Amino acid sequence: MQRLVSKKEETKTIRVKPGWKKGMKVTFEGMGDERPGCLPGDAVFTISERKHKVFKRKGNDLVLKAEVPLVSALTGWSFSFRLIGGEKMSFTFRDEVISPGYEKVVAGEGMPVVAAGGGGEKAAAARGDLRVKFDVVFPKNLTGEQRAGLASILRACP
Numbered sequence: 001m002q003r004l005v006s007k008k009e010e011t012k013t014i015r016v017k018p019g020w021k022k023g024m025k026v027t028f029e030g031m032g033d034e035r036p037g038c039l040p041g042d043a044v045f046t047i048s049e050r051k052h053k054v055f056k057r058k059g060n061d062l063v064l065k066a067e068v069p070l071v072s073a074l075t076g077w078s079f080s081f082r083l084i085g086g087e088k089m090s091f092t093f094r095d096e097v098i099s100p101g102y103e104k105v106v107a108g109e110g111m112p113v114v115a116a117g118g119g120g121e122k123a124a125a126a127r128g129d130l131r132v133k134f135d136v137v138f139p140k141n142l143t144g145e146q147r148a149g150l151a152s153i154l155r156a157c158p
Contacts, residue, residue: 014045019060019112022049055084060128061110065135073098073136083109083130091132098134106130 014026024047032041055062062084068077074097080090091104110128142150 012043016047017112017114019114020047021114022047052084054081057111058131060113062128062130064130064132066132067135067137068098070136070138073134089130098136100134100136102134102136104132104134106132 010031012028012031026045026047028043028045030040031043034040049057055064057063064081066079066081068079076092076094077098078090078092080088082088089106089109107129108127109130113126113128
């Protein structure tokens, strides 16, 4: 008895929904390999993530690192950027000092939160947060005059 094996190619589209995470699986039941006398297997695809040039994903939060020059961290600073959806966001710091490690959290501007148990099909209205982490950039070198000037100014600070 001769068993015939045939190849059949089928195209399926997977629409990745906002908020889906790395490792999430999409299964097409009965669309996998078949063998004579056996039920067809499932075709299972695993979601992976591509690195973004500006944002890093941490759970449902998005993290943005922003470098701020020391003089701007001490005297005031403004910067703007685009969110993943294209909207423009701006921050202005006038009366506050940005210290190394300072983090500004903007609630609800992170990734959509996928409803539990829904297999990722329904995203809730909830979103993670946007966390902007500031890295204060110190000067590489200072002249003697600059050091003396900074010392006299900063000694007067509490």
